[in-house]
Amino acid sequence: xxxxxxxxxxxxxxxxxxxxxxxxxxxxxxxxxxxxxxxxxxxxxxxxxxxxxxxxxxxxxxxxxxxxxxxxxxxxxxxxxxxxxxxxxxxxxxxxxxxxxxxxxxxxxxxxxxxxxxxxxxxxxxxxxxxxxxxxxxxxxxxxxxxxxxxxxxxxxxxxxxxxxxxxxxxxxxxxxxxxxxxxxxxxxxxxxxxxxxxxxxxxxxxxxxxxxxxxxxxxxxxxxxxxxxxxxxxxxxxxxxxxxxxxxxxxxxxxxxxxxxxxxxxxxxxxxxxxxxxxxxxxxxxxxxxxxxxxxxxxxxxxxxxxxxxxxxxxxxxxxxxxxxxxxxxxxxxxxxxxxxxxxxxxxxxxxxxxxxxxxxxxxxxxxxxxxxxxxxxxxxxxxxxxxxxxxxxxxxxxxxxxxxxxxxxxxxxxxxxxxxxxxxxxxxxxxxxxxxxxxxxxxxxxxxxxxxxxxxxxxxxxxxxxxxxxxxxxxxxxx
Ligand code: SF4
Ligand code: FES
Numbered sequence: 001x002x003x004x005x006x007x008x009x010x011x012x013x014x015x016x017x018x019x020x021x022x023x024x025x026x027x028x029x030x031x032x033x034x035x036x037x038x039x040x041x042x043x044x045x046x047x048x049x050x051x052x053x054x055x056x057x058x059x060x061x062x063x064x065x066x067x068x069x070x071x072x073x074x075x076x077x078x079x080x081x082x083x084x085x086x087x088x089x090x091x092x093x094x095x096x097x098x099x100x101x102x103x104x105x106x107x108x109x110x111x112x113x114x115x116x117x118x119x120x121x122x123x124x125x126x127x128x129x130x131x132x133x134x135x136x137x138x139x140x141x142x143x144x145x146x147x148x149x150x151x152x153x154x155x156x157x158x159x160x161x162x163x164x165x166x167x168x169x170x171x172x173x174x175x176x177x178x179x180x181x182x183x184x185x186x187x188x189x190x191x192x193x194x195x196x197x198x199x200x201x202x203x204x205x206x207x208x209x210x211x212x213x214x215x216x217x218x219x220x221x222x223x224x225x226x227x228x229x230x231x232x233x234x235x236x237x238x239x240x241x242x243x244x245x246x247x248x249x250x251x252x253x254x255x256x257x258x259x260x261x262x263x264x265x266x267x268x269x270x271x272x273x274x275x276x277x278x279x280x281x282x283x284x285x286x287x288x289x290x291x292x293x294x295x296x297x298x299x300x301x302x303x304x305x306x307x308x309x310x311x312x313x314x315x316x317x318x319x320x321x322x323x324x325x326x327x328x329x330x331x332x333x334x335x336x337x338x339x340x341x342x343x344x345x346x347x348x349x350x351x352x353x354x355x356x357x358x359x360x361x362x363x364x365x366x367x368x369x370x371x372x373x374x375x376x377x378x379x380x381x382x383x384x385x386x387x388x389x390x391x392x393x394x395x396x397x398x399x400x401x402x403x404x405x406x407x408x409x410x411x412x413x414x415x416x417x418x419x420x421x422x423x424x425x426x427x428x429x430x431x432x433x434x435x436x437x438x439x440x441x442x443x444x445x446x447x448x449x450x451x452x453x454x455x456x457x458x459x460x461x462x463x464x465x466x467x468x469x470x471x472x473x474x475x476x477x478x479x480x481x
Contacts, residue, residue: 002067007074013065020048020060023073030073031082031111033089033198034149035061038267039158042150047085047111051075079115086116092127092172094144102200104213108147127172135165135178136185138272139193139202146176146201152193159269160359162187176201188354188361191275195258195268206276207256215241216255221453222443223257223274224322224367224436228360229445230270231260234277234437236456252457254278254437262451271361273353284420286432287462293425298432298462305414305429306473309338312394312412318344319376320399320416321366323466324441325450328368328375330467331398334474336376339396343372346401362446371444397427398466416466432463439465 001012006023013022020030021037033045041062048060053070057077072078090112097103129143148167153176156164164184168175178184193202218233235256237243242251257277261268289301296304309315317339319331331341347365349355356363395407396414404423407413415427424430438459444450459465 002065004065004069006071017065019063019065019071022065030060036151036196039154045149049078049081051078083116086112089147100200101203107198142201143175145199147199148174151196155193155196160187160189188271191272192269211255219454219456222451225273226362227364227446228362229367229443229451230274231262231451233258233260234456281437286417286420290430301429301431302472308412314390314392315339315394316392317341317396320346321369321372322346322399325371326441327466328372330470332375334470341376342378343376344401346399367443370446434459434463434465
């Protein structure tokens with residue numbers, strides 16, 4: 001383990017680490033554009049310049065840390081070279097931060113103020129390039145903002161392997177472009193280039209101009225799109241930036257989704273389905289409790305469900321593979337002995353969706369089937385007969401994916417669901433539930449990794465929290481308001 005000295009501080013570098021990696025591992029940030037911890041080294045932007053005793057200036061991203069190396073990240077020579085590199089990087093940049101979605105998160109903006117700060121010394125007109133070039137139906141490119149760091153190109157070559165992006169031409173005529181075969185548009189991981197781009201050149205069409213980043217806050221969450229359960233941040237408006245005059249629904253909207261880097265071996269990436277979680281969460285909700293399709297207050301529906309459970313003899317439950325560990329455990333504790341319980345597949349692959357690959361995407365489109373199957377190991381066809389041989393006289397269906405046509409003749413149905421479906425009106429009792437963004441909990445992915453998610457918003461008063469509901473059904477009591 002080589003020991004190096006950075007700005008007078010001795011640090012131990014892990015074997016094979018570059019100076020930028022070793023410094024970063026010890027909390028010393030060396031400016032960088034083209035270097036990314038999960039991509040190969042390009043060495044093109046030169047802003048990571050450092051001075052090494054006896055060697056002079058060099059780039060920290062391509063400099064192996066070796067025993068006894070004395071590194072200076074802020075010497076007069078480094079400051080001058082870094083200032084020059086930033087001046088060159090900004091030479092043809094439009095500096096349109098006022099309308100750029102990356103403003104507030106842009107390292108070019110931050111480094112300019114930290115390491116240069118001067119107005120352009122050039123008297124020449126800036127070289128114009130294409131604005132809003134569509135790289136795909138998901139991503140647009142502002143070529144004037146692109147600093148040609150090639151992170152996005154390397155992502156498609158090294159991580160997603162679509163090879164969907166490249167750089168055309170040379171010098172100030174260089175242009176980032178998609179390859180002509182549509183590989184980038186078909187890349188199910190394409191939106192990760194939005195995060196690896198250090199400036200505002202790559203823009204998401206779905207969140208374009210929707211909010212300044214400083215109006216938003218991230219909430220820790222887990223993607224429920226498949227059994228991988230990728231860690232994500234859900235971005236939504238801060239309470240202090242609530243919109244009062246415009247559509248209040250915007251205050252409960254997910255504006256964007258980004259990967260949450262928890263150090264997992266797969267790297268800080270998610271698939272495009274994970275980016276589209278807003279559309280998944282914001283489908284039309286079920287907000288009204290019902291008895292045989294007739295609207296009733298929530299507590300009346302809960303009492304009716306408790307009565308049905310008490311008056312039935314052969315009970316089958318189909319539990320949700322989108323429920324959290326806590327909700328599944330609450331069901332087992334409260335009602336597990338009264339029901340023969342099967343795990344239901346809430347979601348199946350949608351038409352056109354990537355079903356499975358050898359990177360992240362799993363064929364099981366449910367986040368918590370592993371935990372559910374561990375708690376409820378009964379297998380078989382739930383609707384044909386209970387293990388006793390008797391056909392069920394009560395079916396409790398929790399979550400999506402339940403087909404009411406499969407109910408045995410004469411069986412009563414209690415349906416618990418968060419999203420609207422015409423079949424809900426056919427249930428004897430229907431109780432609307434909260435969704436993932438309205439509660440906290442954990443999912444266990446197919447590898448057994450447990451990840452936590454937090455609530456973004458309060459639960460609407462007309463829907464039930466599943467954990468409280470099961471406790472209430474067990475004792476026949478009402479859910480606290
Ligand atoms: Fe979500 Fe699965 Fe995609 Fe990860 S791989 S972002 S869990 S759909
Ligand atoms: Fe080292 Fe770009 S970060 S040359």
